Amino acid sequence: MELVDILTRDNIILNLQGNNQKEVIDELIHKLTERRLTTDPERFKKAIYKRENEISTAVGYGVVIPHAQCKSITKPTIIMGRSLQGVDYGGQHTNLIFMIAAPENAPNEHLSLLSKLSTFLMSETFRAKIIVATSEIDVIKAIQEQEKLEKPALNDESASGKYVVGITACMTGIAHTYMAAESLKEAARKRGMNVKIQTNGANGPENKLTPADIQHADAIVIAHDVRVDTSILRGKRFVDVPVKKAINHADELIDQALSYNIKDSSVTEQEIIEEPQTEEKSGLNFYKHIMSGVSYMIPFVVVGGIFIAISFMFGIYAADPESDQYNIIAHFFSQVGGEAAFALMIPILAGFIGFSIADKQGLAPAMIGGMMASIGGSGFLGGMIAGFVGGFAAKFIGKSMAKIPKSFQGLVSILVVPLISTFIVGAFMFFILNTPMSLLNEFLEGWLKGLTGINAAILGALLAGMMASDMGGPINKTASAFGLAMFAANIFEPSAALMVGGMVPPIGIALATTIFKNRFTLQEVEAGKASYVLGASFITEGAIPFAAADPLRIIPANIIGAAVGGAVCMAMDISLKAPHGGIFVIPIASNKPLLYIGCILLGSLITCFIIGFLKKPLSDKDRNSAKQMMNVI
Numbered sequence: 001m002e003l004v005d006i007l008t009r010d011n012i013i014l015n016l017q018g019n020n021q022k023e024v025i026d027e028l029i030h031k032l033t034e035r036r037l038t039t040d041p042e043r044f045k046k047a048i049y050k051r052e053n054e055i056s057t058a059v060g061y062g063v064v065i066p067h068a069q070c071k072s073i074t075k076p077t078i079i080m081g082r083s084l085q086g087v088d089y090g091g092q093h094t095n096l097i098f099m100i101a102a103p104e105n106a107p108n109e110h111l112s113l114l115s116k117l118s119t120f121l122m123s124e125t126f127r128a129k130i131i132v133a134t135s136e137i138d139v140i141k142a143i144q145e146q147e148k149l150e151k152p153a154l155n156d157e158s159a160s161g162k163y164v165v166g167i168t169a170c171m172t173g174i175a176h177t178y179m180a181a182e183s184l185k186e187a188a189r190k191r192g193m194n195v196k197i198q199t200n201g202a203n204g205p206e207n208k209l210t211p212a213d214i215q216h217a218d219a220i221v222i223a224h225d226v227r228v229d230t231s232i233l234r235g236k237r238f239v240d241v242p243v244k245k246a247i248n249h250a251d252e253l254i255d256q257a258l259s260y261n262i263k264d265s266s267v268t269e270q271e272i273i274e275e276p277q278t279e280e281k282s283g284l285n286f287y288k289h290i291m292s293g294v295s296y297m298i299p300f301v302v303v304g305g306i307f308i309a310i311s312f313m314f315g316i317y318a319a320d321p322e323s324d325q326y327n328i329i330a331h332f333f334s335q336v337g338g339e340a341a342f343a344l345m346i347p348i349l350a351g352f353i354g355f356s357i358a359d360k361q362g363l364a365p366a367m368i369g370g371m372m373a374s375i376g377g378s379g380f381l382g383g384m385i386a387g388f389v390g391g392f393a394a395k396f397i398g399k400s401m402a403k404i405p406k407s408f409q410g411l412v413s414i415l416v417v418p419l420i421s422t423f424i425v426g427a428f429m430f431f432i433l434n435t436p437m438s439l440l441n442e443f444l445e446g447w448l449k450g451l452t453g454i455n456a457a458i459l460g461a462l463l464a465g466m467m468a469s470d471m472g473g474p475i476n477k478t479a480s481a482f483g484l485a486m487f488a489a490n491i492f493e494p495s496a497a498l499m500v501g502g503m504v505p506p507i508g509i510a511l512a513t514t515i516f517k518n519r520f521t522l523q524e525v526e527a528g529k530a531s532y533v534l535g536a537s538f539i540t541e542g543a544i545p546f547a548a549a550d551p552l553r554i555i556p557a558n559i560i561g562a563a564v565g566g567a568v569c570m571a572m573d574i575s576l577k578a579p580h581g582g583i584f585v586i587p588i589a590s591n592k593p594l595l596y597i598g599c600i601l602l603g604s605l606i607t608c609f610i611i612g613f614l615k616k617p618l619s620d621k622d623r624n625s626a627k628q629m630m631n632v633i
Contacts (some may be wrong), residue, residue: 017080047069061124120143297484298579300342307341311330361418496575501565503535504539
């Protein structure tokens with residue numbers, strides 16, 4: 001069976017009418033229904049949106065691959081849509097949409113064909129052919145030509161060059177898994193390197209790595225959004241990244257992996273086997289553990305903040321049954337947000353730090369320690385420490401009991417480890433940490449509440465500037481962690497400054513691509529349109545492509561604009577009771593929404609004009625080069 005057997009000419013829409021994600025998904029599902037390929041279109045639509053909510057299926061290059069397996073699909077198929085003017089798909093400017101629909105019991109052969117399309121889309125030439133196609137037949141011909149060009153990966157150890165191996169695994173194992181593998185293969189082939197990538201797809205692991213592969217590897221890259229078994233790597237260092245990074249930055253990852261110099265002739269095979277793993281087994285990757293806890297905590301923070309803000313709309317005391325302002329709806333929102341969601345913030349933070357360290361065994365003791373931090377007043381910082389103490393205690397106890405007979409291992413994991421590790425973290429929190437940490441929190445809260453004028457402005461400038469400095473990197477995350485700690489202590493002014501710092505870079509860059517178009521390539525001008533949406537949604541990462549292309553001009557402009565906006569924000573005593581959500585939460589979560597939006601616009605305009613001043617105009621040839629146009633496609 002060929003790919004064109006499931007992406008037929010009748011499944012192609014060359015002129016999508018929709019202008020956004022919802023409209024184009026409805027249009028593609030209508031085609032699916034029209035072709036009688038689904039018995040329940042609404043059920044399939046829910047499956048598609050469930051997948052989108054887990055992680056966006058936008059893969060860059062103006063391509064989106066929404067996909068799902070569902071009982072209502074009668075046979076594996078692909079519905080393709082094209083929009084020459086582009087559509088806004090979840091904040092991404094998109095030209096090509098390939099909707100993959102597969103039954104829950106789809107044969108392995110069919111799933112492999114679906115995955116093949118993902119690898120085709122990594123080719124700029126193939127994408128260009130689809131964009132310029134004048135008929136459905138042209139699309140089919142492009143697919144057939146691409147199938148003839150595909151060559152198997154080089155896996156022969158006698159091949160020239162170094163040997164790169166890796167594993168890719170995405171949430172559903174249909175699209176991103178194979179796109180990441182293809183990107184890594186292509187980057188390695190261009191260097192004349194030998195390559196083997198194991199894909200943990202919907203059919204299970206394919207092209208599995210062997211001990212011989214690992215022994216002879218010069219570089220190892222693991223790209224995954226779900227947990228993968230790395231025990232076969234036998235202690236060798238490897239690059240560990242999300243799938244999308246492998247799709248977009250394969251060359252950089254291979255360079256990084258090669259820099260580890262894992263194939264050292266002075267190291268014997270026995271030494272390699274006994275070398276402790278630095279990423280998976282050391283448990284000392286503090287940043288990863290903290291970010292794991294924070295990522296699980298953020299939804300509770302957002303929901304809690306928004307619900308509390310809504311309750312205040314009925315009156316400051318409307319949630320209090322003893323008040324004359326009492327309103328039962330306000331009480332409902334206050335209880336859900338403040339008494340439920342906020343109460344879970346710190347336990348969730350601690351629990352998933354422990355989970356990151358010791359897997360399921362670390363969850364209960366760390367979460368209980370987090371609850372003790374919340375009850376005992378040690379707050380956000382106490383919760384983080386509880387997560388580490390509970391996680392490492394569970395990990396140590398679990399390892400200490402590894403040699404107990406297998407018949408007792410179940411009892412150990414559900415009783416002994418949680419019981420002892422909970423006692424350790426509980427005693428630590430009760431007798432040692434809570435009292436001094438609560439005093440420290442009280443001092444810090446009093447100091448922050450007393451900040452006014454120039455002192456508040458300096459803190460706002462610092463926090464917002466840190467947010468804009470590396471746009472999602474460690475400095476940004478450090479500032480965010482401080483803001484979340486203050487948020488947990490009911491101090492909401494730092495959250496406002498931090499959101500200014502996150503929104504200014506993408507909005508400022510977007511304004512620059514509009515006002516100073518001759519300073520940017522056509523690709524950058526087009527990407528600038530998406531930056532408006534990303535910035536308004538508080539997605540700072542929308543500025544990263546521009547900063548990577550011109551860091552010496554873009555990054556200082558981002559920091560200066562954000563710092564000015566953050567300084568004015570805190571100097572004006574603006575607060576924000578929802579630390580995420582951008583423009584969607586400002587009207588209900590800020591105490592001074594119009595002034596707050598003004599701070600964001602002020603910072604964005606400063607960033608915009610600094611960029612316009614620093615960047616030089618480009619020639620028409622540079623702005624319209626074929627290479628750049630191909631990148632737009």
